[in-house]
Amino acid sequence: MSGVQRIAGRAVVVMRSDVDTDQIIPAAWLKMVERTGFGAGLFEAWRKDPGFALNQPGADQAKVLLSGPNFGCGSSREHAVWALQDFGFEAVVAPSFADIFRGNSISAGLVPAQVTDDAAARLAAALAANPDTEVVVDVVARTVSVGAALTEPFQLSDYAQWRLVEGLDDVALTLRHEDEIAAYERQRPEYLPSLA
């Protein structure tokens, strides 16, 4: 996985709260055994409405999605992250994220940029006025900007930022602790279940 420091491009605004992962990628798509090809199923039901944000001119070039609080709630399907990435999104900006979705995003290299409610409203207003304006998500500075006039800070833990910027292999990071894992395993209680 390559690292991501700065994302610059168009944004799409879906200002709804509690956007669940069944909307992001419906269950029928989860039968695929690959990590790619999910973009066609992104927001499949909502895209049937010609007025939906993803159906507007230029949306297919978008790199940033701005949405409402509790984004990504529901199912643990990482396919939701893969669908957003396959469509072209590299960051989601929202006032809050569901826990599992946030974890999946960081694992897969999609930036979950958490802004305040007020900041989300200002970003949405700026994009409503000028939908073509370039949006920049600066992962190093932890800011999101709409054009030159509006810059808002976003929250991302130092550890998550490091993993995203460096594009690290999480398993390799953990295997640095091989000795500690082995030591832990030697002292686990014997009554714990095993399928051996």
Added chain:
Amino acid sequence: MTARLFDKVWDRHVVASPDGEPPLLYIDMHLVHEVTSPQAFEALVLTGRRVRRPDLTIATMDHDVPTIGLDKPIADPLAAEQIARLRANCAEHGITLHALGSPQQGIVHVIGPQLGLTQPGMTVVCGDSHTSTHGAFGALAFGIGTSEVEHVLATQTLSQAKPKAMAVTVAGDLPPECTAKDLVLGIIRALGVGGGAGSVIEYRGAAIRGLSMEGRMTVCNMSIEGGARAGMIAPDDTTFGYLEGRKHAPKGAAWERALDEWRSLVTDEDAEFDKEIRVDAAGLRPAVTWGTNPAQSVTIDDVIPEPETAATPAARQAAERALTYMNLKPGTAMRDIPVDTVFIGSCTNGRLEDLRAAAAVIRGRQVHAGVRALVVPGSALVKAQAEEEGLDQQFIAAGFEWRSAGCSMCLGMNGDILSPGERSASTSNRNFEGRQGPGGRTHLVSPAVAAATAVAGHFAVPADL
């Protein structure tokens, strides 16, 4: 130092606490199913790694398996490929698999407890958000994504920032018509769909202690619907009674040692929580959702609420959107809403106790004309036990379809779906738009309400019949 149940389980699983990084947590049991694992196995092989602990990993097929015609090849080629992939991956990596057709196959969150693989004080993960179910045993159990599935396969650990601890205290006793499902829908109504985000919930209080293990699993199962990653209930004699004698439960002297350990898994008396909400059980009535998230519910005696009464502008907008999608008008009495389909099953309410509760309602009655009604047992064993008790014949005589085990219409991956515009009363866990099939309209209810609704043709409680 005082500790909460959650701290006690957490602390016992910390393998390492590297500077500037989240703790590394050991995983005692990893449950695997066909949908969220193929990409994890593929990545594992591509990076030249192996499954570290196949002995702490168990797999089953549940999400997209057919629930009829098990004697025939799987008709859906994508599902067939995914299921074949799981079979091959388990064979290659030495993982025990309860495949379709085997007596222990079933929904991953039903078979774990059934086999005694879920025990107090353990950490349990699965690439499925309803892994929270296993918290009913005083385990720390939570759903993970596919990258984390790969991580656990490779290392048997997860790097996890410690969540906050929230208490949900339910005082009093559940009224006779109310079940664990009505209780948890009431809790989520109070908490909100994101109210538990960043937290592990401990359910406490007399009403929780009074629940069976099946009821506790129903409550913990839906923790994620309030945004919480996990729910936990301190183990007690109800827990130990359920576990004793199960296949993977400790035996003999090991059982005694385990019991000593398990009895210490309680929140210390003066420990404090980061957040606490209180619910009065006596005030509950059977619950029915009206909207498109599990917090949007009322009682059976209520009417569809006016969106104007919502607490915030965002909640009002969400309510308006939900009512449009559900094709419902504010002020409509819940009992006046007819349904097309009734689904009894899922990891929330697909256990034997749930099927017994539904059967008690439909016995000697008939499913309302024009209503399609399905019972999908949570596991092959639940199905066999129900058949031993004759429940299958009672359901069939009443006009229900009696299916084989799987997730089925809870998420509609296997072809058991609602048609566009169809309305269901469902004992599952999510009423999101299109959850049970594109355009389908889902109302979440308890097994007793689902059964009464199947007979009445509109939302009803058993006492209405």
